Amino acid sequence: MSLTIGKAPPPFALPSHDGSTVALEQLRGKRIVLYFYPKDDTPGCTREACAFRDEFAEFRKLNATIVGISADSVESHAKFRKKYKLPFTLLSDPDHAVAERYGVWQKKKMFGVSFMGIVRTTFLIDASGILRHAMPVKRVDPHAGQVLELLTALPDS
Numbered sequence: 001m002s003l004t005i006g007k008a009p010p011p012f013a014l015p016s017h018d019g020s021t022v023a024l025e026q027l028r029g030k031r032i033v034l035y036f037y038p039k040d041d042t043p044g045c046t047r048e049a050c051a052f053r054d055e056f057a058e059f060r061k062l063n064a065t066i067v068g069i070s071a072d073s074v075e076s077h078a079k080f081r082k083k084y085k086l087p088f089t090l091l092s093d094p095d096h097a098v099a100e101r102y103g104v105w106q107k108k109k110m111f112g113v114s115f116m117g118i119v120r121t122t123f124l125i126d127a128s129g130i131l132r133h134a135m136p137v138k139r140v141d142p143h144a145g146q147v148l149e150l151l152t153a154l155p156d157s
Contacts, residue, residue: 003103008130009024010024016074016077017080017089018078022067024129027065032124033052033067034069035069035120036068036069036104036120036121037049037070039072041076041080044140048143051140052144053085053086055144055145059151062152064151065088066088067089067090068088068089068090069092070093070118071118072090077091099118105118105119120137122137123135135147
C-alpha cells in the first residue's frame with residue numbers, strides 16, 4: 001500500500017506500552033503526529049522522544065496527539081516511557097507490518113553492514129484522518145520544532 005498526501009493513511013491496530021490495543025481510527029478528531037523510530041533507549045531515538053516530551057504541552061495546545069512506533073516489545077516501550085517520563089503512546093510493531101505499509105521498513109547500512117530496519121520518519125495526519133505531511137528525519141534535534149511549525153498550518157478538521 002502506498003501513501004499519498006491528501007488521502008487517508010493505512011489503518012492499523014497495534015499493542016501499546018500499557019498492553020491495550022490502539023487503532024488509528026480511535027485517534028480521529030485530533031491531529032496525529034505519528035513517528036516511526038528505530039529502537040527504544042538508543043541515543044538518537046531518546047533525543048527525539050525527549051524533544052517531543054519537552055514540547056508536549058505545545059502539541060496539546062494544537063489538539064495533537066503523539067504516537068511513536070517501533071519494532072520494540074510492549075515491555076521495552078513501558079520501560080522506555082518510564083525511564084524518560086514520556087507522556088505519549090508508544091506502539092509495538094514487532095513484525096514491522098505497519099512500518100512496511102508506511103514505507104519506512106527499508107534497507108539500511110551502518111558500519112558497512114546492510115540490514116533491514118525502520119527509517120526514522122514522521123507523518124502528520126489532520127483531525128479528519130487525512131495524511132498531510134510525510135517527513136523523513138535527517139536530524140533529530142530540530143525535529144520536534146519543525147513538526148510544531150507544520151502543525152500550526154494544518155486545518156482543525
